[in-house]
Amino acid sequence: MSTELFKKMAQSIIDGDTDVSVELAKQAISENIDPILAITDGYVVGVNTVGEAFAAGDAFLPELVMAGEAMKAAVATLEPEMTKRGTERKMLGKVVLATVEGDIHEIGKSLVGTMLTASGFQVFDMGVDVSSAKLIEKVKEVDADILAMSALLTTTMVKQKEVIDLLDSQGLRRKVKVMVGGAPVTRDWVQRIEADGYSEDAIGAVKVAKELLGIS
Amino acid sequence: MSKKIKSISNPKLHLEILSPYDVRKLHDATLNIIENVGIRFPSKKALQIWESNGAVIDHEKMIVKVNPQIIESAIKNAPPTYNLCARDSQQDLPLDGNHVYAGTDGCGVEVIDIHTGERRTSKLQDVADVARVADATEEVAFHWVALSAQDKPVETRGLYEMKAIWENSTKHLQTESIYNEREAKVAIEMAALIAGGKEALRKRPVLSLMQCTAPPLGHDGGSLDASLLAAEAGIPTGFMTMSSALTTGPATMAGVLAVGNAEVISATALLQLAFPGAPVFYAAAQTASDLRNGAYTGGGPEDFLFGAATNVLSDFYDIPLSMGSFATGAKEPNWQAGIENSLSTFMASISMSDMLLGLGFLHGSRIWSYAQMMMDAEIFSIIHKTLQGITVDDETLALETIAKVGPGGNFLSQKHTLKHMRDLFLPEFMDRRPYNEWEEKKDDARDWALVKARNILANHEPDPLDPKLSKELDKMIAAEEKY
Numbered sequence: 001m002s003t004e005l006f007k008k009m010a011q012s013i014i015d016g017d018t019d020v021s022v023e024l025a026k027q028a029i030s031e032n033i034d035p036i037l038a039i040t041d042g043y044v045v046g047v048n049t050v051g052e053a054f055a056a057g058d059a060f061l062p063e064l065v066m067a068g069e070a071m072k073a074a075v076a077t078l079e080p081e082m083t084k085r086g087t088e089r090k091m092l093g094k095v096v097l098a099t100v101e102g103d104i105h106e107i108g109k110s111l112v113g114t115m116l117t118a119s120g121f122q123v124f125d126m127g128v129d130v131s132s133a134k135l136i137e138k139v140k141e142v143d144a145d146i147l148a149m150s151a152l153l154t155t156t157m158v159k160q161k162e163v164i165d166l167l168d169s170q171g172l173r174r175k176v177k178v179m180v181g182g183a184p185v186t187r188d189w190v191q192r193i194e195a196d197g198y199s200e201d202a203i204g205a206v207k208v209a210k211e212l213l214g215i216s
Numbered sequence: 217m218s219k220k221i222k223s224i225s226n227p228k229l230h231l232e233i234l235s236p237y238d239v240r241k242l243h244d245a246t247l248n249i250i251e252n253v254g255i256r257f258p259s260k261k262a263l264q265i266w267e268s269n270g271a272v273i274d275h276e277k278m279i280v281k282v283n284p285q286i287i288e289s290a291i292k293n294a295p296p297t298y299n300l301c302a303r304d305s306q307q308d309l310p311l312d313g314n315h316v317y318a319g320t321d322g323c324g325v326e327v328i329d330i331h332t333g334e335r336r337t338s339k340l341q342d343v344a345d346v347a348r349v350a351d352a353t354e355e356v357a358f359h360w361v362a363l364s365a366q367d368k369p370v371e372t373r374g375l376y377e378m379k380a381i382w383e384n385s386t387k388h389l390q391t392e393s394i395y396n397e398r399e400a401k402v403a404i405e406m407a408a409l410i411a412g413g414k415e416a417l418r419k420r421p422v423l424s425l426m427q428c429t430a431p432p433l434g435h436d437g438g439s440l441d442a443s444l445l446a447a448e449a450g451i452p453t454g455f456m457t458m459s460s461a462l463t464t465g466p467a468t469m470a471g472v473l474a475v476g477n478a479e480v481i482s483a484t485a486l487l488q489l490a491f492p493g494a495p496v497f498y499a500a501a502q503t504a505s506d507l508r509n510g511a512y513t514g515g516g517p518e519d520f521l522f523g524a525a526t527n528v529l530s531d532f533y534d535i536p537l538s539m540g541s542f543a544t545g546a547k548e549p550n551w552q553a554g555i556e557n558s559l560s561t562f563m564a565s566i567s568m569s570d571m572l573l574g575l576g577f578l579h580g581s582r583i584w585s586y587a588q589m590m591m592d593a594e595i596f597s598i599i600h601k602t603l604q605g606i607t608v609d610d611e612t613l614a615l616e617t618i619a620k621v622g623p624g625g626n627f628l629s630q631k632h633t634l635k636h637m638r639d640l641f642l643p644e645f646m647d648r649r650p651y652n653e654w655e656e657k658k659d660d661a662r663d664w665a666l667v668k669a670r671n672i673l674a675n676h677e678p679d680p681l682d683p684k685l686s687k688e689l690d691k692m693i694a695a696e697e698k699y
Binding site: 054057060061062104105107108111153154156158183184186188189200201202203204 | 258323325326337364366370373395430434436462463467505506507508509510512580582
């Protein structure tokens with residue numbers, strides 16, 4: 001019975017249909033199906049299918065993003081039920097994500113957030129123009145594994161260094177991995193500010209995040 | 217070295233890419249977006265101007281919705297033609313709709329070192345070096361700030377860059393790297409010093425400003441405030457959309473044009489409401505994001521079509537256009553760079569875009585290459601020649617000469633040949649040598665282009681800026697730094 005539902009869940013992700021994925025999550029709750037099972041045997045199967053199609057060149061970025069969003073919405077619908085049951089989904093790690101202070105460029109940062117979420121990371125997206133102090137506060141608050149910062153301007157890119165220096169001075173640098181991104185970010189810059197990783201695009205960012213946390 | 221500037225004018229080739237009906241549809245769609253969806257203007261000054269002109273404002277979201285009539289009547293105040301002026305008035309650029317000028321591209325973060333060939337982070341000296349090479353290159357009509365002076369503090373970086381360019385070239389400077397009110401204020405004072413006072417600057421703007429929009433359908437607060445200051449001072453100002461199909465724009469090209477147009481036209485209208493008659497220009501570099509990784513591609517057939525279509529839009533609004541062409545996504549000067557830069561520049565030129573940006577970059581305007589710059593200059597020259605088309609008259613038909621040579625002869629020793637042979641294009645970087653000569657050396661355009669750039673950098677002495685002015689500029693930057 002639930003096999004049929006799981007198949008539908010996977011399909012809703014493949015179709016990138018948030019309405020359907022949320023509807024099926026509600027159905028699962030009303031039918032008393034374990035939400036963890038719904039995720040692992042239902043939705044995640046869909047995410048993996050889209051991921052494989054993407055790797056093979058048969059699916060494209062918009063399909064990945066839509067699958068990610070449908071997944072996120074379904075999981076959010078299931079969350080109260082998980083809390084009720086006292087169960088928790090095993091996540092790959094906690095990521096605090098933002099565009100640095102003085103910079104309002106959002107799209108690349110948000111894309112990274114969607115990809116990380118879809119891959120099983122817990123992402124705290126703080127939006128754009130986020131001060132260094134606030135970023136560090138959040139890292140402490142959620143005990144983040146990764147801090148990921150975006151900057152699109154050479155004049156705001158320096159904030160990435162400011163944050164790393166602040167982490168250092170507060171004795172937090174070794175507790176959190178730092179990823180940076182944005183059009184002006186180069187390997188040279190990454191080495192200079194001693195960040196742990198960087199990627200030129202959102203797909204690569206997932207790979208880097210996994211590597212940083214030793215996940216194969 | 218020559219003070220000549222090569223520009224495209226009176227083209228004989230034409231292209232109809234959008235019908236008048238298409239343009240009308242795009243315009244209506246644009247007005248619809250501005251009126252019903254709204255545009256984000258995160259600047260107190262901008263919101264005040266909109267409010268006093270009757271726009272509907274959501275102050276919390278800073279989104280402005282404007283009645284089409286307000287937009288249309290504001291845009292009508294924009295001057296259709298004006299000059300971008302240069303330190304040397306012989307190098308002034310009339311933006312009159314009958315000239316296509318190319319500039320250097322910007323603003324990159326790395327440079328392939330002209331001596332060592334190594335890729336490294338850009339610094340102030342690179343800004344000066346590129347300006348010097350551009351000063352001697354007739355295909356370059358004006359400067360953008362090619363590279364970011366990353367060895368200078370972020371607060372005054374844009375000012376150092378301007379000074380370096382004025383000290384190394386007499387040509388017009390259009391900066392794309394001044395995008396806050398504080399720096400813009402000093403930049404305008406610096407330009408006034410070069411021009412000989414504020415009124416002189418208004419008459420002879422030796423500086424123009426380019427601001428990027430914040431797509432989709434938004435603007436950056438600092439950019440808006442900087443542009444308002446510039447417009448007040450009579451400095452030509454443009455807003456550039458880089459709307460990108462899939463990510464910051466719809467997947468369809470017409471949709472990208474409409475979204476980008478709404479960004480540019482709304483900001484242009486703002487400047488006209490604040491300072492009616494201020495010189496403004498339309499700027500655009502739309503593209504399609506890559507389907508696989510979402511990257512801004514800066515090349516491909518969509519770019520070529522946007523390049524030709526946008527000048528039809530800016531003509532409709534009767535303001536000059538600064539159009540993104542060149543700027544290949546290729547990682548080195550290669551097949552892709554040749555295709556992208558030739559076709560994008562051809563398409564933008566055939567529709568007579570006033571300004572083209574620009575020469576010299578690899579990897580989507582990130583990595584400066586002197587070799588690419590020189591090869592881009594040759595691409596511009598090839599297109600310049602191509603657009604002259606074919607002249608058919610008694611002189612060019614050469615009937616008398618044909619009769620003289622007759623069947624079986626050749627035309628090499630004819631007076632008519634001597635008279636016209638220099639009309640034929642002589643490339644600098646195309647390999648037309650015998651095969652064995654190539655086989656011995658195995659060199660190509662990239663090597664020759666680099667040698668040319670090295671020679672210019674070593675030997676070209678630009679007309680110096682008065683050392684007194686240089687000192688004054690230093691003081692202005694230092695004062696801003698202390699502040």
